[in-house]
Amino acid sequence: MRHAKGPLLTVDVGERTATETEIGDLLAETVGGRATATALAHERIPFDAEPFGPENRVYLSTGPLQQSQMSFTGRMNMTGLSPLTEGLVSTNAGGYLSRNFVEAGISVFEVVGESDELLAIHVTDDGVEFEEVPELEGATVPETSDYMADHHDLGPEHCIAIGPAGENLVRFASVMTFDSRAFGRGGLGAVLGSKNVKCVTFEGDADAVPEVDVEIPNPPEMDIHREAATSDDRMRRQGTTGGTEFINDNFSLPTRYFEGYEFEDADQIGGNAVEEKKYKKGACSACAYACKLPTRDEERGVETEGPEFETVYAFGSMQGVGDIVDVMQANELCDNYGMDTISAGVTVAAYLSSEDEFGNAALAQEITEKIARREGVGDTLAEGVERCHDDLGVENLTVKGMEFAAHDGRVLHGQGLSYAVANRGADHMYAGMLSLEYAGELDPEGTLGKADVLVDQENHNAFRDTGIVCAFGGDYVTEERLETLFDADYEDLLAVGKRTIERERHFNNQRGLDRADDVLPYEIPDFEAAVEEYYEARGWNDDGTVPETTDAVASSGTAVPSDD
Incomplete structure (x- = not known):
């Protein structure tokens, strides 16, 4: 299976240290993006961590398709313990960061600890530099980008940054890139704020780190690009x-x-x-x-x-x-x-x-x-x-x-079920039942009999965020093309998504989240029975917990390096 390449770069902002760790075995199992970050978070964030504590970690990760020049691939993933939901959250953003991140020669960037001073972190293929930036306290995202451009000749396409909301620990603060593209849901901007990290820049020379190159086949890459353009x-x-x-x-x-x-x-x-x-x-x-x-x-x-x-x-x-x-x-x-x-x-x-x-x-x-x-x-x-x-x-x-996102679970009952059982909470991108119900491919009325479709949608979207492929590329980056792009059967790709969902759920279970949290603030038909169908389709326990014998849980840690 084709996967991202390159080490994990861990930055401890309290100790001002940067450590590279080879994670080739983990990448071979998890491909990149959300799946890799979730596996790392599951092993390296303590189950009892406080979202705003120094032990929480934030992961910025790329997938193998960010090595291509294919349409629908200008995205990156971010994962961490959410101050809004108190569980794991993954979110992704577009823009122009991903190619600059890849050129820095890493596959995952990890932030841990807590700095006494407001920091900018500069990551290149030569190493990491820490810059104290007290003058950026309270700066907006564009003001931060302007500072980086003026002082380091690095534009917003090189940066992730937080604004005043992140510094002030607003629980739904986002991390921004290219000024207007947001790692939006779940409050990871506040987590960076709690660590006193104002921004991180990435740049490098891809030719200087050829060992991280991933060869992506031109067809269907160029077919997708042409179809997107026309x-x-x-x-x-x-x-x-x-x-x-x-x-x-x-x-x-x-x-x-x-x-x-x-x-x-x-x-x-x-x-x-x-x-x-x-x-x-x-x-x-x-x-x-x-x-x-x-x-x-x-x-x-x-x-x-x-x-x-x-x-x-x-x-x-x-x-x-x-x-x-x-x-x-x-x-x-x-x-x-x-x-x-x-x-x-x-x-x-x-x-x-x-x-x-x-x-x-x-x-x-x-x-x-x-x-x-x-x-x-x-x-x-x-x-x-x-x-x-x-x-x-x-x-x-x-x-x-x-x-809640806009798509109303009171009317789209499959989407309502999706909101309830999603590890992330009331987010529309977790499973996307809404698209099937809007299109009439799935009757919006009722919840029973939809569990298998919901599981497939969740697994597909988890892999989509692993690859990483834009959600709006679904009509172009088809199942058949995914098989070619990743050199794997589609069912094997879904299995990567499945393990990711299981690791998220297991992490949240260890923090006390279970069936009591898979609820809605309104009534939809046969809801309790539909939740039972979903657990059965997943192979989970009746209380909404993941069995310890589940492959993703039982194998956790075998390919994940420790930083102890």
Whole structure:
């Protein structure tokens, strides 16, 4: 099976040390990306670790496809113990970082410890340098990028960075790259903030480390690139917002902190409205699909990248805001301050509900800034809905502490089941049942009989995040092409995903998460029976725990080096 190459680079920011460890055996088993990072996290993060403690670790990892110039591969994975969910979380982001990371000659970057001073870390194929950057305290993400460009001639395509939200330990703070691309869900930006790491840069010369080269076959690489370049998909013009009106009219667009299922101004914040503000094409590294959304409104002086559909939902319909420029402004605030737009927008919507202020975009943006800086009520809201809903007097509409994505499980019952059992919580990318239910390939009504499909979707997506392949490349990077690209049978690729899901679940089990956490804050048909079907399909215990005899658990540690 084709896999990433290169050592694990561990940086202890408290000790200011950098150590390389060969992990060839682990990569051969786990391929790269999310699977490799999850295996490392399972063995090297103590089960009783505190998310903001020095013993927590953050992993930035690449897959073998980042060695190619194929469309849909300009992405990287990040994994760690989430301060929002208290379990393992993996998230990925696009942009232009992945090729610079590969050229530094490593496959995984690991951060542990806690620094006394605010740090920038510089990783090259020659080694690691630590730079104290007290002048960047409180800096926004673009300000941090500008500093790196001015002082080190390294642009945002070389950087990961946190904004004020990460420094202030906002539980849904994101890690940003290329200024506007987010490792968004789960709060890993706050974990870096707890370690006093402001940014990390990567650069190198691939020719200087030829032993990490991965040969990717040109076909189907070039076929995929050509098809991406010539596609007439609406997503290339409108990004994920292209389905806003369809979802609103035919399913549900959650509105006013879930009070409603339909938003009267959906057409004012949907795909056509976004496309009207788009002023040029945008892409990720090496991708001809170019589905990004550089947008501007000259009248109000707003320029940003996006918003995508999840932001349109979180800062639009959920808040009762029907002006696309207001949503653009909120999107830019979150990018600059370094916050997940879904959790931030939903949390602000909960606040607007408590104050009977739906539709007040100016107040929503004021509160968003207060959250990032933990000022006033923002200090309470920075904890997320699960921890602040009692103070607000609103319902706790989360799963495992994670705020819901847009795709409404009250209507899409398979997606609702997916939210409940996902190790990550209420995130739409974990299994993607929504796409099957929107398309009519799976009846949105009911939960029974969907467990096997859900398991396959979770396993597929876990491998997708391992390879790493963009979620929007599914129509192009087919099962047959995956087999060629990774030199393996598709079932073997799914097995990598399966072991990843099992390791995540086992880690969370050791932290006390079990069936009692696989719940929803609303009712859908036959839910308890469907959860039982899911556990049976997974081969798990009735209490939602992974048997110790499961292959992924029993084999843990055999290919994972210790740093003791």
